[in-house]
Amino acid sequence: MADLLASRNLRCWLPWALIVLGALVLPVVLPPFRLNLLGRFLSLGIVALGVDLIWGYTGMLSLGQGIFFALGGYALAMYLQLNELKPGELPEFFSLYGVKSLPAFWQPFGSPLFTLISIWVIPAVVAGLLGYLVFRNRIKGVYFSILTQAALLVFFNFFNGQQKLINGTNGLKTSTARIFGELIGSDGMQRNLFWLTVVLTVAAYLLCRWLTDGRFGDALIAIRDDEPRLRFTGYNPTAYKTVVFAVAGALAGISGALYTVQSGIVSPQYMAVPFSIEMVIWVAVGGRGTLIGAVLGAVLINYAKSLVSEALPETWLFIQGGLFLLVVLALPDGLVGWWRQGGPSRLIAMVGWPPRTATYPALDLDPQVAAEQEQLQNPRAGQQR
Amino acid sequence: MTTTQSMNLLDLQGVTVSFDGFLALNDLNLSLAPGELRAVIGPNGAGKTTFLDVITGKVKPTRGDVVFRGRSIVGCSEHHISRLGIGRKFQTPRVYQNLTPRRNLELAVRGPHGPAALLFGSLSSIQRDRVQHLLSVVGLERQAQQPAGGLSHGQKQWLEIAMLVAQDPELLLVDEPVAGLTDEETARTADLLKQLAGDHTVLVIEHDMEFIRDLQAPVTVLHEGHVLCEGSMDQVQNDPRVIEVYLGTDTQEEVA
Numbered sequence: 089m090a091d092l093l094a095s096r097n098l099r100c101w102l103p104w105a106l107i108v109l110g111a112l113v114l115p116v117v118l119p120p121f122r123l124n125l126l127g128r129f130l131s132l133g134i135v136a137l138g139v140d141l142i143w144g145y146t147g148m149l150s151l152g153q154g155i156f157f158a159l160g161g162y163a164l165a166m167y168l169q170l171n172e173l174k175p176g177e178l179p180e181f182f183s184l185y186g187v188k189s190l191p192a193f194w195q196p197f198g199s200p201l202f203t204l205i206s207i208w209v210i211p212a213v214v215a216g217l218l219g220y221l222v223f224r225n226r227i228k229g230v231y232f233s234i235l236t237q238a239a240l241l242v243f244f245n246f247f248n249g250q251q252k253l254i255n256g257t258n259g260l261k262t263s264t265a266r267i268f269g270e271l272i273g274s275d276g277m278q279r280n281l282f283w284l285t286v287v288l289t290v291a292a293y294l295l296c297r298w299l300t301d302g303r304f305g306d307a308l309i310a311i312r313d314d315e316p317r318l319r320f321t322g323y324n325p326t327a328y329k330t331v332v333f334a335v336a337g338a339l340a341g342i343s344g345a346l347y348t349v350q351s352g353i354v355s356p357q358y359m360a361v362p363f364s365i366e367m368v369i370w371v372a373v374g375g376r377g378t379l380i381g382a383v384l385g386a387v388l389i390n391y392a393k394s395l396v397s398e399a400l401p402e403t404w405l406f407i408q409g410g411l412f413l414l415v416v417l418a419l420p421d422g423l424v425g426w427w428r429q430g431g432p433s434r435l436i437a438m439v440g441w442p443p444r445t446a447t448y449p450a451l452d453l454d455p456q457v458a459a460e461q462e463q464l465q466n467p468r469a470g471q472q473r
Numbered sequence: 474m475t476t477t478q479s480m481n482l483l484d485l486q487g488v489t490v491s492f493d494g495f496l497a498l499n500d501l502n503l504s505l506a507p508g509e510l511r512a513v514i515g516p517n518g519a520g521k522t523t524f525l526d527v528i529t530g531k532v533k534p535t536r537g538d539v540v541f542r543g544r545s546i547v548g549c550s551e552h553h554i555s556r557l558g559i560g561r562k563f564q565t566p567r568v569y570q571n572l573t574p575r576r577n578l579e580l581a582v583r584g585p586h587g588p589a590a591l592l593f594g595s596l597s598s599i600q601r602d603r604v605q606h607l608l609s610v611v612g613l614e615r616q617a618q619q620p621a622g623g624l625s626h627g628q629k630q631w632l633e634i635a636m637l638v639a640q641d642p643e644l645l646l647v648d649e650p651v652a653g654l655t656d657e658e659t660a661r662t663a664d665l666l667k668q669l670a671g672d673h674t675v676l677v678i679e680h681d682m683e684f685i686r687d688l689q690a691p692v693t694v695l696h697e698g699h700v701l702c703e704g705s706m707d708q709v710q711n712d713p714r715v716i717e718v719y720l721g722t723d724t725q726e727e728v729a
Contacts, residue, residue, distance in 0.1 A: 310569045313571055314569060320551055322552050324552045456616070
């Protein structure tokens with residue numbers, strides 16, 4: 089059994105088997121409320137993947153991902169508001185403010201195709217433009233963080249104030265809208281949305297893996313570690329940063345759209361400052377630069393948040409702050425980094441069960457020797473990079 | 474903008490760099506012929522690193538012109554200048570610590586450097602061979618799959634030199650390549666640089682006089698931002714002005 093588990097093949101497809109199994113079993117096992125929560129948190133994993141791309145890999149700490157998240161949510165919500173309206177009818181809230189005709193920018197959102205594209209293209213374009221202007225002027229580090237947060241506040245205030253355009257503070261409700269004749273808020277629809285979220289999260293993860301595994305990913309890491317050095321090698325970091333920031337924006341948009349239909353509403357609260365900071369905390373706790381850590385962090389922290397808030401309201405913020413401190417002080421590479429660096433065995437050692445010591449530590453711990461052993465076991469692995 | 478006196482690969486014409494009134498470079502004139510190997514020495518603060526910063530576009534000269542292959546490169550961005558064929562090795566080894574030596578080299582190797590090329594293209598067999606060859610030249614084949622952060626100082630120096638060679642620039646600017654290397658490594662570095670000269674133009678900045686002597690290259694002495702004198706190592710070493718700036722006026726010991 090141990091041999092079987094250690095075999096490369098199994099390790100390759102076991103995670104996928106678990107995902108498929110989870111996607112099939114969880115909707116049966118979990119009550120609809122819990123399943124809906126899981127779907128929501130999983131969709132937050134997609135925005136966290138984007139944060140990991142730009143922060144974990146490229147070293148740009150954006151505190152403004154909420155902009156792109158909300159833009160995706162609004163795009164889908166506008167479509168749902170318009171969907172299955174009779175000709176000449178307007179979404180309900182417009183009558184409150186005496187708006188008689190549909191604002192021009194709403195018009196294209198009547199088309200499902202346009203909406204599906206705009207969910208990720210609009211955030212990507214906004215992120216690309218914003219990013220290009222910032223990166224071209226070589227604004228980095230805390231200045232970049234402050235700028236993104238300022239941009240977030242601008243969007244937040246703008247959306248809050250536009251009652252006549254997008255219902256301002258109240259946001260747009262989606263739970264009572266219908267699609268394919270079924271209520272979005274219904275259990276059956278939510279189960280479908282859960283599956284859709286699983287599929288898109290996996291797709292987003294694979295996209296990020298593809299981006300980070302090759303030389304493109306190496307260039308991102310090089311930007312994070314020594315950007316001037318990369319310039320002198322003939323690379324233009326502005327292009328890379330713009331691309332990756334736009335990709336993170338697109339992921340945030342998809343995430344926001346999925347989150348919106350599973351929460352039943354999109355509102356300017358999605359652009360609130362604390363929410364965008366929380367996205368960073370998910371990634372930090374899960375593990376920067378690991379991708380899977382971003383998804384895990386988002387799901388675990390949010391699930392913990394909802395459980396703690398049910399049992400002990402008012403304490404969650406302290407726990408979240410404590411978690412962040414713990415990660416900064418003790419787990420700089422997050423949970424996934426801790427796991428990969430042999431954290432569990434060290435923890436067991438702390439309570440009195442030290443791991444078996446190597447007979448020839450210098451030999452056993454030498455990465456070169458380990459690499460050669462691996463190569464002997466898998467002659468093919470050595471051929472790949 | 475363009476000058477026609479282009480027998481030279483690189484011409485610095487009256488370059489002055491002023492940092493808030495402090496003249497890091499003061500009316501510096503220097504020319505490099507294609508294929509030349511040149512050593513630049515000078516006491517601390519002579520402007521050696523600023524001189525490289527000006528050529529590579531990191532610092533814009535206050536006055537004067539930098540002409541590469543008959544074309545002014547003042548105002549070009551760093552990556553643009555690098556693509557024109559000027560490569561640089563830094564004073565302290567700057568390799569990407571979290572990437573393996575192989576991946577360090579694969580980033581540096583000559584070829585298209587845009588995001589699309591890196592995402593959708595793959596390394597050509599020529600590039601792959603080049604990386605493999607350089608790994609063996611600098612003796613890092615065995616460490617090729619471990620993060621470069623774990624390499625020794627000397628190995629990092631060599632890796633960075635290999636990255637520079639992988640770029641295949643026409644002009645190599647090498648800042649203190651043998652700082653912290655053993656005598657044997659120093660001698661090997663000198664051999665490597667001598668091999669490169671001819672096909673490439675190499676400019677070496679170094680403090681190690683033995684190493685400079687090994688290179689058997691013409692020497693330019695910088696002092697307070699301008700060229701104090703030029704000549705062979707022996708000529709330079711016996712020049713009273715050089716002795717003065719290195720050792721001060723009181724002592725008359727030989728520079729060694």
